[in-house]
Amino acid sequence: MGSYINQHVLNNLFYILVSVFVFYFIYDHGEIFKKQTSYRNTLLAICMGFPIILCMKFPIYIDERCIHDLRQIPFLVGTLYGGGIVGIILFLILLASRTLIYGFEYITAVVYTTMFIIAALVSPTFKALKRSSKLSMSVWLTLFLAVLTTFLAIIITQFQVTDSYIVYFILLPPIGMLFVVYTMETLKEAIIMRSKLVKVEKMEVVSQLAASISHEIRNPLTVVKGFIQLLKTPSLSQDAKDRYIQIALDEINRAEAIINEYLTFAKPASNKVERLMVDDQLRKVIQMLAPMAHMHSVEIVEQLQPAAIVGNIQYFQQCFLNLIKNSVEAMPNGGTLTISSFLHGNHVIITIKDTGVGMTTEQMNRFGEPYFSTKEKGTGLGTMVAVKMIQTMQGTLHIQSEVNKGTTLTITFPKAAN
Structure with a gap:
């Protein structure tokens, strides 16, 4: 059989496999094909129609009485995966191409009508099977159809079966079908697994956020609860009451700030974008944080050149409020x-x-994670919000840091068009 596996056989398989890859490439990058079965079936019919035409145009072997090629593989694959509608489209493509290239042949119509009817009937069962069962069924179905249609050809036209016919029409198609179905199932599973992985990652983020929020809010609420209980003490002085109430209020404000940071991360980004001057907005942020910097004995040096980007002003300010605030807090001794x-x-x-105090390599790698903060009472939500805002405005963030020497954050945005 080795002598029959020639360049033309490999070419036919190449046409089919490339069409399978093209189908899944387009399917994977087009949401409409995943949502609408009709669009997916149309794409499948187109992608399986091309190899049918190419296999006939560039056949494996031609003699005076018979043309051999692997057109039945894409025909059966399309019908099994797409059902009767896709099968009808492929059947019409096959007959039209056969007529245009070689002329109409009655036996061809009979053979592929038989294949279409059986494959369309089997399609619902086939699509419900697991991969291993699909592989087995595709091989045996292809072999059965090849033998059945051969008997039909012998009965109708007294067709003479040759060695090359047995190899190319009966033995090779089931083997080719095995490879094609295996490839399709592997690509299909890869797409499904990637989709599941994305969902798992999203759930992981949600679970981390939920755990972080619940932990951080529980602490101030516990403090508030304790001081409210202390306020019930009969002999408590008015100064002590005022002090306890202020502490409780401070803790409630801290819980509110944590919730606000979480909501900023969770809610969808605003669609409102406009041209903003980076230097002007940074000066506003610096003015907001000037009292805090003064309290920490931090001197702020501005080196701002006029430059414009396109983004959301509110998110830009919030992003750099978080980042600059972190930098100020990283210098407890000024x-x-x-x-x-x-x-x-x-x-x-x-x-x-x-x-300031700087960061280790591990801390830099974990910058922006919801669980992680270099501050004793930090949640990591502030930096996480900042990273999200930078990404929303098509920016990038790079960190350079050395322990006890300081940290440099470099944020890059696309320049606004003039």
Whole structure:
């Protein structure tokens, strides 16, 4: 049989396999094909129609009485996976192409009508099977149809069966069908697994956020509960009551801030975008944080050049409030915070450089995770919100840091068109 596996056989298989890859490539990148079965079946009919035409145009073997090729593989694959409607389309493509290329042949119509009817009837059962059962069924069905249609051809036209016919029409198609169905099932499972992985990752983020939020809110609520119980003490002085009430209010405010940060991350990004001047917005943020910087003995140095980007002003301000606030808090004993912005080609680059405690490599890798914070009472939500906002505005964040020497954040945004 080795002598029969020639270049033409490989070409036919190549046409079929490439069409399968094209189908799944388009299917994977088009949501409409996943949502609408009619669109998916149309795509399948087109992708299986092309190899039918190519297999006939460039056949394996031609003699005076018979043409051999592997057209039945894409025909059966399309019918089994797409059902009767796809099968009818492929049947019409096959007959039209056969007539245009070689002329109409009655026995061809009989053979592929038989294949179509049986494959269409079997299709619902086939699609419900697991992969291993599909592989087995596709091989035996192809072999059965080849033998059945051969007997029909012998009965109707007294067709003479040759060795090459047995190889190309009866033995090779089941083997080719095995490879094609295996490839289709593997690609299909890969797409499904990736979709499941995305869902698992989303659930992981939700579970992390939920655990982080519940943990962080429980702490201030416990404090509030304790001080409210202390307020019931009969002999408590008015000064102590005022102090306890203030502590309780501070803890409630802290819980509110945590919830607000979580909601900012969870809610969808605003569609409102506009041209904003980076230097002006950074000056506003610096003014907001100036009292806090003064309390921490931090000197803020501005090196801001005029530059424009397209984004959401509210999110831009919130993003840099979080980042600059973190940098200030990273210098508990005071220091210098240098904030700069400048144009570099088609990008606007913003740097936030502090002389604080710095971060280890592990801390830099975990920057922006909901569970992780370098601060004793931090939730990590502030940096997570900032990272999300940067990504929303098509920006990138790069971190350079050294323990006890400081951290430099470099944020790059696309420059706004003039």
